[in-house]
Amino acid sequence: MTRGLVALAIVALFAVPWLVTNTFFMHLAIMVLMWTALGAAWNLLGGFAGQVSFGHAAFLGVGAYATMIFHLKLGLAPWYGLVLGGVIGALVSLPIGFICFRLRGPYFSLATLAVAEIIRIIAINWETLTDGPVGMLITTLPELRVLGQPVDWESKTPFYVMIATIVVAVIGATWAITRLRFGAYLLAIREDPDSAEAVGIDTVRTNVTALALSAFFTALTGGFYAIYFRYIDPDAVFSIALSVEMVFIAVVGGLATAAGPLIGAVFLVTLAEVFRERFQVWHLIFYGLFMMLTIRYLPEGIWGRIGLLLGRRG
Amino acid sequence: METLIQSLVSGVLTGSLYAMIGVGLTVVFGVMRIINMAHGDLVMLGMYGAFWAHVGARVDPFLSIVVWMPLMFLFGMAIHRFLLRKVVLGGELNTLLYTAGLSLFIANLALFVWTGDYRTIKLSYAVMPLRPFDIAVPIPLAISFGLAIVITVALYWLLARTDMGRAIRATSQDAEAAALMGVNVERTATITFGLGTALAGGAGVLLAPSLYLYPTVGEILVAKCFVIVVLGGLGSVPGAIAGGILLGIIESLGAVYVSVAYKDLIGFVIFLLVLLLRPAGLFGVGKS
Numbered sequence: 145m146t147r148g149l150v151a152l153a154i155v156a157l158f159a160v161p162w163l164v165t166n167t168f169f170m171h172l173a174i175m176v177l178m179w180t181a182l183g184a185a186w187n188l189l190g191g192f193a194g195q196v197s198f199g200h201a202a203f204l205g206v207g208a209y210a211t212m213i214f215h216l217k218l219g220l221a222p223w224y225g226l227v228l229g230g231v232i233g234a235l236v237s238l239p240i241g242f243i244c245f246r247l248r249g250p251y252f253s254l255a256t257l258a259v260a261e262i263i264r265i266i267a268i269n270w271e272t273l274t275d276g277p278v279g280m281l282i283t284t285l286p287e288l289r290v291l292g293q294p295v296d297w298e299s300k301t302p303f304y305v306m307i308a309t310i311v312v313a314v315i316g317a318t319w320a321i322t323r324l325r326f327g328a329y330l331l332a333i334r335e336d337p338d339s340a341e342a343v344g345i346d347t348v349r350t351n352v353t354a355l356a357l358s359a360f361f362t363a364l365t366g367g368f369y370a371i372y373f374r375y376i377d378p379d380a381v382f383s384i385a386l387s388v389e390m391v392f393i394a395v396v397g398g399l400a401t402a403a404g405p406l407i408g409a410v411f412l413v414t415l416a417e418v419f420r421e422r423f424q425v426w427h428l429i430f431y432g433l434f435m436m437l438t439i440r441y442l443p444e445g446i447w448g449r450i451g452l453l454l455g456r457r458g
Numbered sequence: 459m460e461t462l463i464q465s466l467v468s469g470v471l472t473g474s475l476y477a478m479i480g481v482g483l484t485v486v487f488g489v490m491r492i493i494n495m496a497h498g499d500l501v502m503l504g505m506y507g508a509f510w511a512h513v514g515a516r517v518d519p520f521l522s523i524v525v526w527m528p529l530m531f532l533f534g535m536a537i538h539r540f541l542l543r544k545v546v547l548g549g550e551l552n553t554l555l556y557t558a559g560l561s562l563f564i565a566n567l568a569l570f571v572w573t574g575d576y577r578t579i580k581l582s583y584a585v586m587p588l589r590p591f592d593i594a595v596p597i598p599l600a601i602s603f604g605l606a607i608v609i610t611v612a613l614y615w616l617l618a619r620t621d622m623g624r625a626i627r628a629t630s631q632d633a634e635a636a637a638l639m640g641v642n643v644e645r646t647a648t649i650t651f652g653l654g655t656a657l658a659g660g661a662g663v664l665l666a667p668s669l670y671l672y673p674t675v676g677e678i679l680v681a682k683c684f685v686i687v688v689l690g691g692l693g694s695v696p697g698a699i700a701g702g703i704l705l706g707i708i709e710s711l712g713a714v715y716v717s718v719a720y721k722d723l724i725g726f727v728i729f730l731l732v733l734l735l736r737p738a739g740l741f742g743v744g745k746s
Contacts, residue, residue: 194551196551196554196555198558243730243734246734247733247734247737249550249551250493250550250551250554251733251737253493253551253554254493254684254688254733255730255733257681257684258681258684258685258726258729258730258733259730261681261722261726262723262726262727262730265719265720265722265723265726266723268719269719269720384677384681385562385677388558388562391555391558392559395555426566426570428562428565428566428569429562429563429566429567429570431559431562432559432560432561432562432563432564432566433559433563434559435555435556435558435559435562435563436541436556436559436560436563439545439548439552439555439556439559440541440544440545440556443548443552
């Protein structure tokens with residue numbers, strides 16, 4: 145039953161570009177999926193392990209820059225760079241994890257914020273590698289043939305398929321984690337790190353693994369960001385605001401749930417894109433407001449609350 | 459040698475203002491265990507307060523502090539009373555996320571109302587710096603430095619000598635014990651948050667003539683603020699003062715002897731090292 149529904153949802157997800165022709169709606173759908181991927185990746189660490197990172201823009205930026213640098217300086221096609229970027233993001237997260245996980249709760253959050261700022265400042269100043277504050281630009285994407293058909297980079301469809309694949313992968317990973325022993329470890333750490341340690345869970349190793357997984361998907365989405373917008377600069381991809389938005393998507397949707405980030409992204413991103421048309425900054429005002437309302441009245445998030453209601457009735 | 463003294467002097471002058479912002483954050487943390495992500499935005503409100511007093515009412519920005527500090531005090535009490543009080547019960551992470559939301563809300567509301575334009579306050583008496591012993595001292599920074607010392611001393615007197623101050627220190631040491639001794643912890647918390655907000659706003663007023671104003675300046679200030687309070691030990695007032703002045707000096711020496719580009723990096727690296735090696739702060743007085 146559930147399996148059928150999930151299969152149906154995935155088919156529906158990939159059918160969208162053949163049903164929707166309006167470019168604005170396609171852009172909206174891509175944005176929703178991009179933020180779903182980011183929120184879900186953040187959720188792997190923040191929701192399940194309860195480690196609130198305010199520095200995930202670091203991984204998004206590393207993924208985006210890796211994709212750009214491999215393409216512009218080494219001539220590697222950006223879709224390979226995207227995957228490599230994910231791996232690099234995961235590698236970068238390892239030392240960060242071993243440093244920051246010695247701290248707990250809010251101290252961990254502050255440390256991740258500091259790490260992200262350090263990486264941003266390096267990206268601005270290491271001009272031989274990143275071209276500094278000027279940013280990096282892909283003018284034309286190289287040709288690609290899929291099943292003998294040339295891909296049309298001017299349409300939104302290839303980007304949609306790309307990001308939808310990433311979303312399915314990250315939500316699939318989240319779902320798998322809820323079923324595995326690893327997920328139980330993470331929840332145990334979230335509820336009580338001392339008890340978790342006492343029953344023999346290596347908390348640092350478990351957290352570092354969760355962070356690496358989370359960083360991999362965040363960096364992967366960062367690579368997508370670079371290909372889709374074709375332009376990045378340090379203040380755009382490493383900003384604190386970006387880190388905070390990822391947190392909001394996951395919290396508003398529902399912490400530690402597989403579908404929560406999708407709900408959060410549909411809700412917040414639609415709101416944002418609709419408002420962006422008319423007022424530049426209103427969407428961030430609403431982000432802040434919804435964050436406050438959610439924490440105060442709906443700490444389990446929209447999807448979490450729906451789950452609770454259904455659970456009570458059934 | 460002259461360069462060294464010059465950068466030390468400007469470091470201490472800026473550091474005094476950092477200290478004032480840091481003290482506001484640290485007293486709030488001490489009493490409520492709140493890490494207030496919106497603290498920098500409260501500083502930003504103070505900066506705009508001074509700006510509008512100067513442009514709108516032709517009042518000297520430094521003079522406007524007598525209006526803005528009490529107003530910010532009331533504003534802070536209202537934030538705690540109506541918004542934060544219930545959220546604090548949900549734990550440290552909830553307040554962290556909640557104040558992050560508050561920060562985004564305040565900063566972008568300001569961006570909407572005042573636009574993203576960079577603004578400056580031009581003072582007729584601030585064109586030439588003072589030159590005692592051949593060291594350049596910008597006049598607005600000198601005035602801010604003096605006022606920051608007056609305010610910090612007043613705060614010390616309040617914490618050390620008044621009943622309210624004793625209640626704040628007692629709650630900070632042990633909220634339950636304080637409650638058992640008859641301290642109204644809720645009220646103390648509200649007043650402390652008001653105090654922290656007033657310090658942030660006051661520091662904003664003092665900073666306004668020396669910095670560019672724009673609505674998202676709080677983002678940078680709050681990051682510096684965390685560095686300061688962690689250097690000095692979270693919850694410790696003398697620690698925050700020392701941390702503020704230390705950061706001022708580090709930044710100004712870093713800009714001269716390392717590079718302007720990387721001066722902000724030094725602060726963050728030291729911040730990480732202190733968090734890891736001495737989580738109770740450089741002087742070992744903070745609470746972890």
